[in-house]
Amino acid sequence: MxxxxxxxxxxxxxxxxxxxxxxxxxxxxxxxxxxxxxxxxxxxxxxxxxxxxxxxxxxxxxxxxxxxxxxxxxxxxxxxxxxxxxxxxxxxxxxxxxxxxxxxxxxxxxxxxxxxxxxxxxxxxxxxxxxxSVPAFIFSVAIGLLGVFTFLLANKQITSRLSKLGAYQRSLLHAERDEDYFKSTEHEFKTRPTAEEFCTSKYDYCLKNQEKQLIGFITLNHQAVVGDVVETAKSGSLSIQRIIHSEETTTLICEKFKE
Known part of the structure; x- marks a missing residue:
């Protein structure tokens, strides 16, 4: 290698x-x-x-x-x-x-x-x-092949776009341009856990604001995802903007929740 x-x-x-x-x-x-x-x-x-x-x-x-x-x-x-x-x-x-x-x-x-x-x-x-009908057969096969090539080309274009977007987002994070990074993720689908994932397991998180200042720690009964709102005793309602994983802990980057 x-x-x-x-x-x-x-x-x-x-x-x-x-x-x-x-x-x-x-x-x-x-x-x-x-x-x-x-x-x-x-x-x-x-x-x-x-x-x-x-x-x-x-x-x-x-x-x-x-x-x-x-x-x-x-x-x-x-x-x-x-x-x-x-x-x-x-x-x-x-x-x-x-x-x-x-x-x-x-x-x-x-x-x-x-x-x-x-x-x-x-x-x-x-x-x-x-x-x-032989002509109908030929036309059907042609449409089928066109569909296969269309999806292959579309997948190639999606992969290229996601690669460029990922590189751009990483550059924003390295430059600590958090506000621009959040704007670049607004189009993304928000992944929600299934009903089976809402279980009695406990998940420990570290809470920080967008300036990476420590807010506190919280234990939840389900896995947090971007877009969730967490209630805290001291800081009130916080909206999760980003999740950072490390070997030691999982950090939720939050901002004040606005109705």
Whole structure:
């Protein structure tokens, strides 16, 4: 590794990739991602069942067409695979089984099977379109490819913009231009904890004003996020403007809350 290469920035010793993985895994711990995937599997299974019934009710002569045969095979594969995934989530969605689902989905085999469950109804639909109209099939494929390239280019542009914005915000912090920094974050979405995160755990915070002067310490029953208002006995209501993490403590940069 090049000794002059800058190390990747971390928060509490974790890189952005590691933090993203932790956040993704939390969706399995509280069951939200499992519920979403269960819903998606049930929808794809229902769509596949409807299309398969329509193809099954067609005449024998119609089913001799290669495109319709391919469509029937693909929708039947989608029906079976999505039903299996749905019942897997349904039977193992309890709190004690969520870790097992997480472990299963981190295997290559589960990834391949889920890809089959997602790809077969899409391919079956294209095969059905091909049977009825070749121009419509070509146009649909072109629109699909255009959509893929659009999202790839959009993601590249978003990544570039966030990189430039991050560099700009870091320069503001280094220059101690806190007011300009807060203005640059006004467009950001405010992350709120889920209902499962409001638990009986205790979180200790250090309170400081925007001049980094110590206000005091506070213990909360939930994790604080930017935009929250905390009530203190001495300083009254304070609005959280920024959160600074360190190995020793978490500091809330606050200002007086204004109605």
């Amino acid at each position: 090049n000794g002059n290469q800058e190390s990747e920035p971390t928060i509490n010793g974790k890189t952005a990739r590691e933090l993203a993985l932790i956040k993704f895994k939390s969706g399995y711990e509280d069951g939200t991602i499992i519920a979403q995937q269960q819903h998606m599997s049930s929808v794809l299974g229902a769509i596949s069942f409807a299309f398969f019934l329509a193809l099954f009710s067609a005449s024998t002569d119609t089913l001799s067409k290669p495109a319709l045969i391919a469509s029937a095979v693909l929708f039947s594969a989608s029906l079976v695979s999505n039903i299996l995934i749905f019942f897997l989530y349904k039977t193992l969605s309890g709190k004690n089984e969520r870790e097992y689902i997480w472990d299963i989905e981190n295997t290559t085999y589960a990834g391949i099977f889920k890809f089959i469950a997602l790809a077969t109804p899409i391919l079956g639909t294209f095969s059905l379109i091909l049977h009825f």
